[in-house]
Amino acid sequence: MKANPTIAIIGSGVMAEAMIAGILRQKVTTADQICAADIRDERVNELHDLYGIKPFTDNLRAIEGADVVILSVKPQRIESVYTALKGKIPTGAVVLSIVAGASISAVSNGLLHPAVIRAMPNTPAQIGEGITVWVASPAVRQDQIDLARSILTALGQEVFADEEEYLDMATALSGTGPAYVFLFMEAMIDAGVHLGFPRRISEQLVAQTLRGSVDFFLGAKAHPAHLRNQVTSPGGTSAEALYYLEKAGFRTAISRAVWAAYEKSKALGKGKNSEAPEK
Numbered sequence: 249m250k251a252n253p254t255i256a257i258i259g260s261g262v263m264a265e266a267m268i269a270g271i272l273r274q275k276v277t278t279a280d281q282i283c284a285a286d287i288r289d290e291r292v293n294e295l296h297d298l299y300g301i302k303p304f305t306d307n308l309r310a311i312e313g314a315d316v317v318i319l320s321v322k323p324q325r326i327e328s329v330y331t332a333l334k335g336k337i338p339t340g341a342v343v344l345s346i347v348a349g350a351s352i353s354a355v356s357n358g359l360l361h362p363a364v365i366r367a368m369p370n371t372p373a374q375i376g377e378g379i380t381v382w383v384a385s386p387a388v389r390q391d392q393i394d395l396a397r398s399i400l401t402a403l404g405q406e407v408f409a410d411e412e413e414y415l416d417m418a419t420a421l422s423g424t425g426p427a428y429v430f431l432f433m434e435a436m437i438d439a440g441v442h443l444g445f446p447r448r449i450s451e452q453l454v455a456q457t458l459r460g461s462v463d464f465f466l467g468a469k470a471h472p473a474h475l476r477n478q479v480t481s482p483g484g485t486s487a488e489a490l491y492y493l494e495k496a497g498f499r500t501a502i503s504r505a506v507w508a509a510y511e512k513s514k515a516l517g518k519g520k521n522s523e524a525p526e527k
């Protein structure tokens with residue numbers, strides 16, 4: 249694998265910043281080899297000040313001499329990137345797209361470039377605790393796979409998929425997953441405040457309960473239902489609370505939400521809106 253590869257980033261928002269921070273933390277390349285482009289110059293100048301990367305507002309100039317071109321614009325903006333960069337990706341470069349729903353064939357045809365990796369990270373990447381599911385087109389070389397893996401490892405765990413269909417599923421489960429977790433956290437914290445805890449204490453109780461439960465699950469290597477049964481004393485508080493969660497359709501709500509995100513990911517890939525939510 250090439251030392252200090254040149255990495256161009258098209259769309260320098262939240263996920264791009266997580267990638268820049270991870271790449272520099274793990275020394276995948278040096279800051280002067282990262283070319284970050286965005287339509288807003290104040291945003292790339294901010295990233296320049298924070299990380300020392302090279303700022304661009306012209307996508308075409310940003311990809312000059314790149315070994316990797318990362319696409320991190322919103323799905324609704326990807327067509328404008330295709331228009332600007334079609335046929336212009338350096339021949340030896342690999343494109344690494346994290347754009348939700350954008351298939352390998354769409355990116356490959358949109359840019360007229362065969363070597364494309366499609367990846368789905370998540371926001372805990374900002375602290376190196378993310379998880380990314382990714383897949384590569386047949387034209388991606390082994391050294392490009394190795395380079396992509398070093399970039400994605402800098403964000404946390406990575407899972408290489410042999411089928412692209414896993415990407416829309418991962419978008420719904422792990423890519424979107426932090427949104428479900430934070431909503432759950434928020435609801436728990438608010439419930440604690442409703443009971444009468446100061447918000448600061450409620451946040452501490454909820455955060456450590458979540459962290460402790462996840463670490464317990466990972467260490468115990470037991471089914472979650474087994475661990476839940478340990479909490480649930482006969483005729484006790486947990487049984488009472490779980491009754492009301494099940495009555496409110498908690499599992500079904502989660503399942504429907506994940507399916508809706510999956511359908512939305514597929515719809516984004518077709519440039520369409522998914523069905524309007526049912527009333």
Ligand SMILES: NC(=O)C1=CN([C@@H]2O[C@H](COP(=O)(O)OP(=O)(O)OC[C@H]3O[C@@H](n4cnc5c(N)ncnc54)[C@H](OP(=O)(O)O)[C@@H]3O)[C@@H](O)[C@H]2O)C=CC1
Pocket residue numbers: 258259260261262263264285286287288291307319320321322323325328329346347348368369370371423
């Ligand atoms: N956020 C998440 O949890 C995850 C997001 N993703 C995917 O990552 C991608 C980026 O998401 P995220 O970082 O959250 O988005 P952001 O909106 O934070 O970042 C995208 C950036 O690209 C800029 N931009 C828009 N059009 C262009 C263009 N033509 N050329 C260059 N830059 C442009 C935007 O500017 P402006 O704001 O002015 O439009 C913005 O600064 C999305 O496709 C998303 O599906 C994947 C996994 C997780």
Ligand SMILES: O=C(O)[C@@H]1CCC=N1
Pocket residue numbers: 348419423424
């Ligand atoms: O909400 C979204 O569309 C993006 C993709 C995965 C997480 N956030």
